[in-house]
Amino acid sequence: xxxxxxxxxxxxxxxxxxxxxxxxxxxxxxxxxxxxxxxxxxxxxxxxxxxxxxxxxxxxxxxxxxxxxxxxxxxxxxxxxxxxxxxxxxxxxxxxxxxxxxxxxxxxxxxxxxxxxxxxxxxxxxxxxxxxxxxxxxxxxxxxxxxxxxxxxxxxxxxxxxxxxxxxxxxxxxxxxxxxxxxxxxxxxxxxxxxxxxxxxxxxxxxxxxxxxxxxxxxxxxxxxxxxxxxxxxxxxxxxxxxxxxxxxxxxxxxxxxxxxxxxxxxxxxxxxxxxxxxxxxxxxxxxxxxxxxxxxxxxxxxxxxxxxxxxxxxxxxxxxxxxxxxxxxxxxxxxxxxxxxxxxxxxxxxxxxxxxxxxxxxxxxxxxxxxxxxxxxxxxxxxxxxxxxxxxxxxxxxxxxxxxxxxxxxxxxxxxxxxxxxxxxxxxxxxxxxxxxxxxxxxxxxxxxxxxxxxxxxxxxxxxxxxxxxxxxxxxxxxxxxxxxxxxxxxxxxxxxxxxxxxxxxxxxxxx
Numbered sequence: 001x002x003x004x005x006x007x008x009x010x011x012x013x014x015x016x017x018x019x020x021x022x023x024x025x026x027x028x029x030x031x032x033x034x035x036x037x038x039x040x041x042x043x044x045x046x047x048x049x050x051x052x053x054x055x056x057x058x059x060x061x062x063x064x065x066x067x068x069x070x071x072x073x074x075x076x077x078x079x080x081x082x083x084x085x086x087x088x089x090x091x092x093x094x095x096x097x098x099x100x101x102x103x104x105x106x107x108x109x110x111x112x113x114x115x116x117x118x119x120x121x122x123x124x125x126x127x128x129x130x131x132x133x134x135x136x137x138x139x140x141x142x143x144x145x146x147x148x149x150x151x152x153x154x155x156x157x158x159x160x161x162x163x164x165x166x167x168x169x170x171x172x173x174x175x176x177x178x179x180x181x182x183x184x185x186x187x188x189x190x191x192x193x194x195x196x197x198x199x200x201x202x203x204x205x206x207x208x209x210x211x212x213x214x215x216x217x218x219x220x221x222x223x224x225x226x227x228x229x230x231x232x233x234x235x236x237x238x239x240x241x242x243x244x245x246x247x248x249x250x251x252x253x254x255x256x257x258x259x260x261x262x263x264x265x266x267x268x269x270x271x272x273x274x275x276x277x278x279x280x281x282x283x284x285x286x287x288x289x290x291x292x293x294x295x296x297x298x299x300x301x302x303x304x305x306x307x308x309x310x311x312x313x314x315x316x317x318x319x320x321x322x323x324x325x326x327x328x329x330x331x332x333x334x335x336x337x338x339x340x341x342x343x344x345x346x347x348x349x350x351x352x353x354x355x356x357x358x359x360x361x362x363x364x365x366x367x368x369x370x371x372x373x374x375x376x377x378x379x380x381x382x383x384x385x386x387x388x389x390x391x392x393x394x395x396x397x398x399x400x401x402x403x404x405x406x407x408x409x410x411x412x413x414x415x416x417x418x419x420x421x422x423x424x425x426x427x428x429x430x431x432x433x434x435x436x437x438x439x440x441x442x443x444x445x446x447x448x449x450x451x452x453x454x455x456x457x458x459x460x461x462x463x464x465x466x467x468x469x470x471x472x473x474x475x476x477x478x479x480x481x482x483x484x485x486x487x488x489x490x491x492x493x494x495x496x497x498x499x500x501x502x503x504x505x506x507x508x509x510x511x512x513x
Contacts, residue, residue: 019065019451020163021054021129025509027145028137029059029070029100033170037201038136039074040082041443046090048440050448054119054129058096060114062105070100099189105141111148118154127163134451136170143186150190165289168197168450170241171262173459174477184461196258197450198459202263202370204442206431207405210282211270211372214399214407221397222275224376226351231394232508234358234373235267238365240493242319243339252399255309261471263370265292266459267401268345268359270351272318285463292466296346302485306345307474308499309338312364315491322364322491336483339363341501344506358504360499361363364491369513370401393424398511405439406430412442429458 023043024446026034047049059070075095079086101117103110122129131154135145157165169187172179172189173184187196195461202208215221224230243250248260269288276283297387301305313324325331325339340362347357376395397408406429413425470484487496494512503509 008377017049019052019055019448021052021119021125021127022132022451023058024131024132024134024135024447024451025058025060025101025114025118026136027060027105027141028135030061030063030065030073031136032043032093034059035073035077036286037226037443038134040079041441041447042094043078043082043086043091044084044440044444045448046058046094046443047084047087051094052451054125054127055094055097056129057081057094058114058117058233059100060110061100061102063078064102065100067099067487071095071098074098074119099175105137105148108148108151110249111152111154115152115154118157128158128163130165130451131157132166132168133169134168134447134450139172142169142183145182146186146190155195157180161390162453166195166197166450166453167191168199168446170199172257173198173262173464174298174468175252177465180464180468185508187461193461194453196454196457196461197446198461198464199446200262200266200459201446203266203457203459204445205377205401205405206307206365206439207399207401208267208270209445210407211399211428212279214397217277225374227353229376230352230355231377232356232358232376232506233271234511235264235271235371236359236373236511236513237264237267237361237370238368238494238513239363240365240368241321242312243325243328244363245329247328249330249425250339251331251335252336254337255339255361256471256474260343260359261467262339262459263468264359264361265470267370267372268357270465271374272347272357279456284456285460288460289460289466291347291349292463292470293476294347294349296348296471298345298470298474300474303466304505305502306343307479308340308342308502309485310340310362310485310489310496310498311337312337312339312362312491313488315364315365317492317495324488325364325490334483336478336486338478338486340365340487340489340495342495342501342502344502348448356508358503358508358510360495360510362489362495365513366492368403369511371511371513372399375508375511375512376396391424392400396511400513402433404430406432487494 018051020051028034042057071343075086075091078091081469099117101114103113116326118131133149135142155165174183215225249259273287273291277286311325315322326333326335342360345359374397378394392412398408400406411427412422415421426469446457485499489496494510500510
C-alpha cells in the first residue's frame with residue numbers, strides 16, 4: 001500500500017496537534033455553554049497533554065467575580081460536566097493561570113482593562129503569546145464585542161507572525177441573509193478572514209469528520225457517490241425534547257433557524273460536495289460553498305411545495321403526556337413558529353442532477369437522533385422478481401451522528417436454509433465498541449483547532465451567506481402567510497403527514513431511525 005505522504009488528501013490526518021503559548025478569553029464566562037462545554041473541553045485537552053505549557057484562561061462577563069470565585073466555578077463545572085473526573089494535579093496547573101475581567105460588552109474601558117491584562121501576562125512571560133477570543137454570548141452583543149476588540153488594539157496583535165489574534169464566534173450567525181451580511185461586514189472591518197472561526201459544534205463530532213474519510217479514503221464508496229447509483233439522501237436532526245423554558249427564544253428562531261440553516265446544511269455540504277484538492281481548510285471550504293451555491297431555489301406555495309412546516313401538539317414521550325407547543329411557557333397562543341421543518345432540495349450539478357435531498361428537523365419527535373442516510377437505487381429485479389420468497393431492500397449507508405456515533409450498511413443477504421430466501425441485513429460500526437466510549441467531545445477538537453489555526457471545521461463568511469440565501473426567502477414567505485399552511489404533529493411521532501406526502505410525490509418515504 002502506498003505511503004500516506006503520496007496522497008495529498010490524507011496528509012492532513014497526521015498533522016501535529018500541539019498549540020503554541022495561548023491566552024483564551026471567553027466572553028460570556030458565566031454562561032451555560034462555558035460551564036457545560038468550554039471549560040470541560042479545556043480541561044480534557046490538558047489531560048491529553050494538548051495544551052501548551054504557557055496557557056492562560058480569562059473569563060469576561062458583566063457580573064463582577066473575583067478570580068478565586070471564577071476558578072472555583074470552573075472547577076465545579078469540570079466536576080459536573082467533564083467526560084473525565086477532575087484530577088486536581090492537572091487542573092491546578094491551569095487554575096493558577098485563570099483570571100476574570102468584568103464589564104459591559106459595549107464599554108471600551110472594560111476592553112482596555114482586558115488589553116492591560118493580556119499585556120501584563122505577555123510581559124511576565126517575556127515572550128509573545130497569541131490571543132484567542134471566544135465569543136460565547138447572545139448574538140445581540142456580537143457586534144460591540146468585535147468592535148471593541150478592534151478599538152483597543154486586541155484584534156491586531158502580532159499580525160506579522162503566526163501568533164496573530166483569533167476570534168471564535170458561536171451561532172446563531174445572523175437571523176437572515178441581510179443580518180449575516182451585516183455581521184460579516186462588521187467582522188471584516190476589524191479582523192482578516194484568516195483570524196475568524198465561526199463555530200458549528202456539529203462539525204466537531206467524530207462521525208461528521210468521518211464523512212470525509214468514508215467518502216475519499218474508501219474506493220468502494222466514491223464511485224457510487226453520484227446520480228447513477230444514489231436514489232435519494234435523507235438528513236434527519238430530531239429531538240425528543242420540547243422547548244422547555246426557552247419558549248421566548250424559540251419563538252424568534254424556529255426549526256429552520258435553530259437547526260436547518262446551520263447544522264443540517266453543513267451536513268448536507270459535507271455529504272454532497274466535490275472532492276477537495278487537499279485537506280487544507282480553504283480547499284474544503286471552497287467545495288462546500290460551491291455545493292451550497294448549486295442548490296436550486298426552493299419552490300414555495302401550496303402545490304408541489306419543497307417545504308413543510310408544523311408545530312407539535314400534545315402527545316406521549318416515553319409514556320408521559322406532554323403539552324403542545326402553544327401551551328409551553330413563553331409561547332404565543334397565536335404562534336406561527338415552526339417546531340418542525342422538512343425541505344426537499346435539488347442540486348444543480350453533474351454529480352447530483354435528479355437526486356432529491358430531504359432534510360428534516362423537529363422537536364418532540366419519536367426519539368433523539370441525527371443521521372445521514374444515503375439510499376442507493378434498487379438492483380435490477382429481473383433475476384429475483386418471480387420468487388415471492390425474495391425480499392430485496394434498497395442498499396443504504398447511514399451515518400449516525402448522535403446519540404450513538406457510528407455507521408450502518410444495509411445489504412441483502414440469504415437466510416440460512418435449503419431454500420433461497422433473502423432478507424435485509426445490517427452491518428454496524430460503533431465508535432464506542434471499536435475505540436471505547438470515552439471519545440473526545442466536539443468542543444475539544446474545535447477549541448484545539450482554533451488555537452493551532454486550523455479552520456477546516458469552521459464556517460467561512462461566504463458559507464453563512466450562501467446558506468442564508470436559500471433559507472431567507474422561505475422565512476419571508478412564511479412570514480407573509482402567517483399561520484396558513486402550518487401543519488401539526490403529535491409529540492412522540494415522526495412529524496406531520498404532509499411531510500410524508502412530500503416524499504411520496506417522488507415515490508420515496510422517510511426512514512424510521
